[in-house]
Amino acid sequence: MQATDIRDPDYFHRVVDCQWACPAHTPVPEYIRLIAAGRYSDAYLVNWRSNVFPGILGRTCDRPCEPACRRGRVEAQQAQVPEPVAICRLKRVAADFKDDIRERLPRRAARPNGRRVACVGGGPASLTVARDLAPLGYAVTVFDQDARAGGMIRTQIPRFRLPESVIDEETGYVLDLGVEFRGGQRVDSLRALLDQGYDAVFVGCGAPRGRDLDLPGRAEAAAQIHVGIEWLASVSFGHVERIGKRVIVLGGGNTAMDCCRTARRLGGADVKVIVRSGFDEMKASPWEKEDAMHEGIPILDYLVPKAFLHENGRLTGMRFEKVAAHRDERGRRKLVPTGEPDQVFDCDEVLIAVGQENAFPWIERDIGVEFDESGMPVLDRVSLQSTLPSVFFGGDAALGPKNIIWAVAHGHEAAVSIDRFLEGEDVRERPAPAVTMISQKMGIHEWSYDNEVARDVRQKVPWRDVNQALRDIRVEVELGFDAKTALREAQRCLNCDVQTVFTAKQCIECDACVDICPTDCITFTMLPADGAERTLRAGLRAPALNEAQPLYLATGLKTGRAMVKDEDVCLHCGLCAERCPTGAWDMRKFLLTVTHAGPGCRSSQRKAA
Numbered sequence: 001m002q003a004t005d006i007r008d009p010d011y012f013h014r015v016v017d018c019q020w021a022c023p024a025h026t027p028v029p030e031y032i033r034l035i036a037a038g039r040y041s042d043a044y045l046v047n048w049r050s051n052v053f054p055g056i057l058g059r060t061c062d063r064p065c066e067p068a069c070r071r072g073r074v075e076a077q078q079a080q081v082p083e084p085v086a087i088c089r090l091k092r093v094a095a096d097f098k099d100d101i102r103e104r105l106p107r108r109a110a111r112p113n114g115r116r117v118a119c120v121g122g123g124p125a126s127l128t129v130a131r132d133l134a135p136l137g138y139a140v141t142v143f144d145q146d147a148r149a150g151g152m153i154r155t156q157i158p159r160f161r162l163p164e165s166v167i168d169e170e171t172g173y174v175l176d177l178g179v180e181f182r183g184g185q186r187v188d189s190l191r192a193l194l195d196q197g198y199d200a201v202f203v204g205c206g207a208p209r210g211r212d213l214d215l216p217g218r219a220e221a222a223a224q225i226h227v228g229i230e231w232l233a234s235v236s237f238g239h240v241e242r243i244g245k246r247v248i249v250l251g252g253g254n255t256a257m258d259c260c261r262t263a264r265r266l267g268g269a270d271v272k273v274i275v276r277s278g279f280d281e282m283k284a285s286p287w288e289k290e291d292a293m294h295e296g297i298p299i300l301d302y303l304v305p306k307a308f309l310h311e312n313g314r315l316t317g318m319r320f321e322k323v324a325a326h327r328d329e330r331g332r333r334k335l336v337p338t339g340e341p342d343q344v345f346d347c348d349e350v351l352i353a354v355g356q357e358n359a360f361p362w363i364e365r366d367i368g369v370e371f372d373e374s375g376m377p378v379l380d381r382v383s384l385q386s387t388l389p390s391v392f393f394g395g396d397a398a399l400g401p402k403n404i405i406w407a408v409a410h411g412h413e414a415a416v417s418i419d420r421f422l423e424g425e426d427v428r429e430r431p432a433p434a435v436t437m438i439s440q441k442m443g444i445h446e447w448s449y450d451n452e453v454a455r456d457v458r459q460k461v462p463w464r465d466v467n468q469a470l471r472d473i474r475v476e477v478e479l480g481f482d483a484k485t486a487l488r489e490a491q492r493c494l495n496c497d498v499q500t501v502f503t504a505k506q507c508i509e510c511d512a513c514v515d516i517c518p519t520d521c522i523t524f525t526m527l528p529a530d531g532a533e534r535t536l537r538a539g540l541r542a543p544a545l546n547e548a549q550p551l552y553l554a555t556g557l558k559t560g561r562a563m564v565k566d567e568d569v570c571l572h573c574g575l576c577a578e579r580c581p582t583g584a585w586d587m588r589k590f591l592l593t594v595t596h597a598g599p600g601c602r603s604s605q606r607k608a609a
Contacts, residue, residue, distance in 0.1 A: 058092025113137035123151020125204035125395030128411025217308030228353030244348025251353030252282035
């Protein structure tokens with residue numbers, strides 16, 4: 001066991017679990033404190049720098065931050081129902097209550113730098129690249145087959161989840177930076193695009209093709225069977241305005257949830273979702289499943305589709321085989337038929353939402369961009385550079401379908417790579433983040449942040465009446481928090497970025513901090529003879545069982561003991577620092593800011609020159 005090196009930026013970054021889990025590393029506690037203070041515009045701009053689309057993501061993000069939230073783990077340890085902070089909905093609060101922030105956004109570059117960058121696709125990855133590069137003087141052109149920017153944000157997310165006005169506003173912030181948007185202009189040849197003299201090309205066209213099901217009856221009943229993402233796009237553009245009364249949706253992801261809820265609003269009276277896996281194994285986010293069931297849509301599991309049934313060329317139903325999950329001797333799951341009779345469900349239309357695939361027919365195979373056996377581009381997974389050095393990928397087009405926040409993260413990384421590439425630097429070298437540690441001490445027993453731990457349960461977001469919501473596909477269902485509710489939810493945040501920092505040489509080993517700690521996360525002990533971390537974890541005042549979360553270990557005490565703090569359940573309440581008679585403990589705000597494209601991402605030698 002070695003003493004913890006808290007100078008390593010990743011140490012305290014990992015302690016801020018929500019920021020660590022966010023692909024774009026948004027400083028979550030920072031903007032939540034700003035919301036609590038009523039500084040909504042400041043909170044929005046903190047988000048905007050990291051995730052570019054706070055209003056959009058505040059409604060649609062897949063929320064990788066929330067399962068990581070320490071609040072849930074602390075509550076579970078205290079035998080409460082674990083409920084993480086509603087981070088995503090607070091992001092929306094910043095967007096809903098902000099002032100006009102246009103004057104605080106970056107300006108168009110006063111002087112072009114002479115470099116031209118093309119972005120293929122107008123979705124979140126490409127718009128992030130454009131947002132990062134345009135203010136630096138790059139001439140960025142975004143191509144998209146649709147007339148308006150947004151990509152899958154606009155075409156695949158229903159308006160009852162995401163109003164078009166929010167899309168227009170936040171894509172507009174990017175385009176107003178001097179980005180040229182060529183809507184309705186499909187790129188059919190990468191070679192032809194490169195021949196136009198672009199210095200770099202970013203491919204952010206998403207995963208535009210939905211998977212189909214080649215089952216008996218598919219061809220005969222084709223008119224009533226639709227691929228989910230294509231059908232959602234047709235609804236978005238007004239090409240589809242109604243659907244049959246009886247609808248089956250195949251698939252267990254978020255697209256399936258959007259399909260079934262949209263079908264209910266277009267006239268589907270009997271809409272059901274059928275999945276081949278178990279309910280708990282579905283890829284859809286838990287809240288997406290809850291929303292669908294709240295609207296009266298049943299989800300039937302462990303049913304494998306076998307055939308589309310039809311009469312005289314018209315779909316009449318589907319046949320399914322009932323299966324059960326079994327695990328072999330290696331623990332691998334396998335779906336095994338139960339032997340029960342096949343189940344038949346009558347239906348008028350079927351929506352297939354069983355996954356998405358990439359398609360790059362427009363990229364010639366002889367220009368230097370290599371593809372693997374599955375048809376995906378061969379990339380450096382850090383720089384996102386392809387085997388043709390001037391071509392970069394991001395979002396679903398790079399590593400397969402994920403979600404918006406991953407696309408944004410890829411856009412930031414690709415922008416860094418493009419900037420370094422065009423500056424003649426190694427794209428594999430990544431810029432270090434900016435890190436600050438500031439003491440929050442205002443007095444002997446006073447801090448500059450609210451360190452009281454609120455006992456409130458997670459606040460419920462208000463919903464529009466379901467009957468009213470189902471009558472109009474453009475009526476937003478979730479209403480968002482009001483200011484009072486947002487404050488109560490923000491106060492549930494444990495301020496995980498305000499770190500307890502220990503200075504061993506000032507400690508007199510009085511154990512006052514141990515006595516006052518409400519979670520028993522501090523232990524002064526001799527290190528185990530075998531030097532094993534697992535032995536140390538088991539012997540603490542409260543055994544530290546979550547090995548994914550580091551221990552804060554400090555040595556150099558006069559008695560030879562070590563201070564060990566379990567970061568997993570620390571409340572960041574500051575009581576240890578208040579009680580300490582010598583100031584050995586301090587509360588310091590840790591702020592990590594990811595370095596984006598620009599001078600900060602280039603080598604020190606070049607910056608000095």
